[in-house]
Amino acid sequence: MAARVDSVPELFGSACAGDRAALARLLSLVERGGDQGREVSRLAHPLSGNGYLVGLTGAPGAGKSTLTSAVIGHLRAQGISVAVLAIDPSSPFTGGAILGDRVRMQDHATDPGVFIRSMASRGHLGGLSLATPEAARLLDAIGRPWTLIETVGVGQVEVEIAGKADTTVVVVNPGWGDSVQANKAGLMEIADIFVINKADRMGVDETRRDLEQMLELSDLGASAWRPPILPVVATTGEGVDEFWSAVLAHRATIEASGELARRRKYRLGEELRQIVTRRLELRARQLATGEKWERLKADVADHLLDPWTAADEMLDGIGG
């Protein structure tokens, strides 16, 4: 237990030197989001910006884990190291454990070039929406060249998180329509690349036509990039090379056009805005307790004070 008293800078140094246990502990601090989590952020932020973030989202069962595992194999065959953050907002306390349906990723569990982590919010003020980019920045800062963010489903938070990557991949299956109906528009908006996984099944052509039609209707703006639609059979590895080539092509395109820098700047601005909002909300909850609050509430209930004037008094001095 003596190791537990290592300071954050010590842990950070160890993680940079390749110590996986130190990295795991830093990620737990990020998930908790307290003062130590912020210390991790302060150390990581200046060193980040060289790694590249790929988000993968899609309905449960679409085969995102199998595709992720295939990508890991593809990168490891070239000696490139990679990290995976698995995001499941519906299971806030699975952190640190490999999820059941991600068991096949354990093929890579003993490979020092692979780091896999299930993310949990564990009390972070901003939940996984804020904890995930911080975790990705840590992996970037300690020298991981590629981080894959994989969500379990296509819920609002999951799409939001996956959409904040440098390249976002939406994984569908032949006949995808029904399973993602609720969030089709959200998925079209964030997709840089579509993968039709399980492309050995019936209905690939219809699915491709469906996606192409929706792309026609979407506003791609002045973007030079048109999301490709790639058939893959992740279980056999068929199409994985082509898929990863598309990721590299997208990266090259947005690096050259300045779009990557613009995206990252926008993301950091949004993150800052979110932190400011969360902290003000916390402040509001803190204000709604204590003696002054009880007195004002009683005055309002007794009709001595209207709620707006009471709110003024409550916010007095904090510029609300």
Next chain:
Amino acid sequence: MAARVDSVPELFGSACAGDRAALARLLSLVERGGDQGREVSRLAHPLSGNGYLVGLTGAPGAGKSTLTSAVIGHLRAQGISVAVLAIDPSSPFTGGAILGDRVRMQDHATDPGVFIRSMASRGHLGGLSLATPEAARLLDAIGRPWTLIETVGVGQVEVEIAGKADTTVVVVNPGWGDSVQANKAGLMEIADIFVINKADRMGVDETRRDLEQMLELSDLGASAWRPPILPVVATTGEGVDEFWSAVLAHRATIEASGELARRRKYRLGEELRQIVTRRLELRARQLATGEKWERLKADVADHLLDPWTAADEMLDGIGG
């Protein structure tokens, strides 16, 4: 157009003297929620507390407007005046107009003892959730003894608004299950009285049994009041007397037990908390503009500053 320059206190005085146009203009100010809306609140709050608020909610088509109209007739036959606030959060800009499906309420449009108003948020910071109790308080303050709040459907905001009345009525129909499935639990929680409207149709007994079973499962706590289930045919007036007697019985029960005072106190506390939160949110949006914000965003994007430290600087001096 000269009348438009009347001050808020002048309008308030006129409304107290029975001027309906002045009342309508005050309600528009409340809906807008700006400084003048707050002035209305400041005038109304000390004078309120004598009126009584009845909320009616139920799925679209359940016959709430017909029931409301029947209640108006019932009260007017006794010479009692009444106000109606019609809430439709899905149509934010219908304010002031009588909604299409509320046309039958126009029977009462020329009766000076009846005041009917469709509420819109029109930019109020807290939306209809905050504007509605303020409007009800204004009607109370100028001397309306009864205000009915009628929602169009059973969405979350609508149930929340109807649930903040002194007596809350949930209107269902025979075979009600499917139409309100999504919010059944929410409805059970707020109901003081159930009305089975259109009780001349098949399935009244099954619906009653269904509701009774759900009441058995609900935690009614130490409450002396068990929600009655009343068959009504609002179009013919059948059962309306019994329904209104139940409202009066509920009022007498919660007045005697102190529950009414407790409810009102809780509601005002919640309103205050909501105002504080909304104003802090507004403050966060205001902070996310301007020169300082742009500089901090640029520093974060350039990796000179981490987002948490930037948020600290942004919130510096406002205690966030």
